Amino acid sequence: MSDGEIEISYRLRCPEAGLAARAEALLLEQTVELPRSALRTAFVRGHIVGRIVSLGPAGEGEHRLVVAQPAATSAMDPAQLLNVVFGNSSLQPDVELEDLRVPPALARAIGGPRFGSAGLRALAGAEGRALTASAIKPMGLSAGEAGRLCRTLARAGIDFVKDDHGLADHAFCPFEDRVRACLAATLEAAETTGRRAVYVPNLVGTPSTVLRQAALARDLGVRAVMVSPMLLGLPFLAELAATLGLPILAHPSFGGAQRIQPAALLGRLFPLYGADAVIFPNSGGRFSYGPAVCSAIAEALRRPAAPLLPALPVPAGGIRAENAAEVLRVYGADAMLLVGGSLLEAADEAALLGRCRGFVEAVRAVAC
C-alpha cells in the first residue's frame, strides 16, 4: 500500500465471466462515477482514479477485490472517507465491505481512539484481569431508581456501570438527574468498596444535544461516556472524540444490518473514528455473530495499524454471569465483559448484589 492510498477489500458475488468488468465498475463508482471513456481530464485519470490491487477467489461464487484509492479523494474528512469506501457501492447487493486500511496521515486526521484499552484500564485501576461492566436498565426507571441500581452494581465491585443504550433524556428519567444520581451512587458505594466504579452515561440525540450532554456530564465529573455511532453518524463520533477529552464506549445499535462485515464496521471503523472500547454481540447470545466473527472483531480492535491506539473489546448481549470464565477463555484479560440482563433477573436487591459479586469474583479468579 502506498502511503497515499486507502486500501479497501470487498467481497463480490458475481459470475466469473463478468468479473473484471464488475471490479472496474466498482473501482470507478466510488470516486468518479463515470466510465473511463467519459473521463476527459488528465488530472482525473492520473490522480483520482484508483487501481485494482488484487482480484481472486474467496469461496463459493465469491471473489475478493482489493482496490487502492488515492487518499486525496477522502479530502481527509471523516464523512467523505465513508463515501469513498462504501458510499454508492452500499446500494449494490453483490458487494460487501470486508476490510480497509488507511495511511497513517489519514488515520491521524480521522483521529482514532484517544485513550484506548490502556486508558480504560487506568480508569478502572485494574491490572492482570479482564474488566467487568454491567448496564442500568430497563428504560422506564426513574433517575432515583437508576441511581439505586447503579449503587448496587458498584457495591458489587463492577468496574464500569453503563446506561443502557436506550436511556435518553426522557421526561421520566432526565439525563442530568440520572447522571447526578449515578455519580452519587458510585461515590457512596466507594465508601464500602474502597474503589470507585466508573459510571458511563449514554449520550443520544442530534449533534447539538449530544454536545450539550457531553459538556454537562464532564462538568458533573463523568469519566467516560457511551454513544451509538451508527445512530449518531460516524463523522459525528470523530468530531466528538476530537474535543471530548474522555474515553468513549461505542454501542452497535442501528449498525448491524449494514452489508459491512462486523470486523470491518466494529473492529476497524468504530476505533478509527474515535471509539476507545467497542461493545459487540458475543456469539451464542440473542444476536447473530459466530465465534470467528467475534474473534476477528477483538483482534482488529487490539492490533490496529499504526498510529492508532489499541481499543478494548467488550463482548456483550446475552452473556450470563455463570459463563464469565468460559467467555474469558475466549477473550483473555484484554477485554471488558458486559453482563446486563442475566444479573438483573435477580428477584431483589440482595439477590442482585449476590449475583453481581459472583460475576466480579469469577472474572477476578481467571488468571490471565
Add this chain to the structure above:
Amino acid sequence: MSDGEIEISYRLRCPEAGLAARAEALLLEQTVELPRSALRTAFVRGHIVGRIVSLGPAGEGEHRLVVAQPAATSAMDPAQLLNVVFGNSSLQPDVELEDLRVPPALARAIGGPRFGSAGLRALAGAEGRALTASAIKPMGLSAGEAGRLCRTLARAGIDFVKDDHGLADHAFCPFEDRVRACLAATLEAAETTGRRAVYVPNLVGTPSTVLRQAALARDLGVRAVMVSPMLLGLPFLAELAATLGLPILAHPSFGGAQRIQPAALLGRLFPLYGADAVIFPNSGGRFSYGPAVCSAIAEALRRPAAPLLPALPVPAGGIRAENAAEVLRVYGADAMLLVGGSLLEAADEAALLGRCRGFVEAVRAVAC
C-alpha cells in the same frame, strides 16, 4: 394507532412454531431489553412496554409483525426514535424494518420537509411538468471546470444542477471556489435562457464542517443543498433542516445495505428527518431496486401522513436521456428526473449542450 404510539411494521423470517415468542422478544428488545419477568416496576410495565398490534403471514416463510411503542420512549428525539424503531433489532438477521408511522406531535418534533415538492417546484418556476436535474462530475474537476460544466447544463435549461455526492472540500476543488464558480455560471447562463438554474452544492463532513458549508453557501446565494443522511447521520439531518432555511435534497449514499426496506428508509425516514426531495436508484439502472420498490418510494414521499409536507421523488442512477419519456410514464409530473452520466458521455461541450437540450425537451414534451 393511538395518538401516543409509534406504529412499526417488521418482516420476520422464523418458523411458525416460535413465532409468538419471537414477536414478544422483538417488542421488548427495542425498549426495556429485558424479559417481562425481570420488569419489577409498575411504571415500566404500564407505560414503557409496547404492544403487539398484529402478527400474520407475509409470504413464503415470512411474517409481518406490527408493534406499537409508546411515543414517550422516543424522548421526542431524532436519534432515540431510531433506537426504538430499529436499534438492537438491526443486529438480528431475521428482522427487516418495513414501515413506520409516528403520531403527529412526534412528526412535528422531528420536523419533516420544510419546503417539500411545492417549494422545489417554486424554486424552479416550473408547473405542469416534471423537473429536470443533472450532476457535476467526475470528482477531480477543478472549481473552474465544475463551473464551466454547470454553465453548459444550465444553458440547456436543466432546472437543478447538483454536485455529485462525492464532491467534498477537496484541495483540488475547494468547496467555496466551486460554489462561487457554479453560482456565477447559473447567472451567466440565465442571460441566455432567461431563467436561472438552481445550483445545489453537496455538503459533506462532520456536523461542524457541514454547518460551516451551509452558512457559507447561504451567504453566497445558494437556494438548495444536498446531503447524504446515512453518511452524516439521520439525527444531524433533522438538526440541519431545523435551522437551514433552504430545501434539502437527500442522497442515498452509504444507506443501501441496511436491512431496512428502501420505501421505509428513503420514503419514510428521509422526509421525516427533513428531506424535501429524495434521490433514489431507478429500476433498470446500475443499482438494485425493482419497479415495485421504486413506486413504493415515490408513493411514500408524495403521500405522507399528516402533518408532513409531500416530498419530491428524484429517480436517478443510470437513467439515459433517451429514456426520459419512458421514465416519466412511470412517475408522472410530480418528480425530478436526475440524469448524469448519460449526458456527460458527450464528446465535447457542443455535444453535451445538445444532449442536455434533448433531455430538457423530452421532459417538457410529456404532458402530465
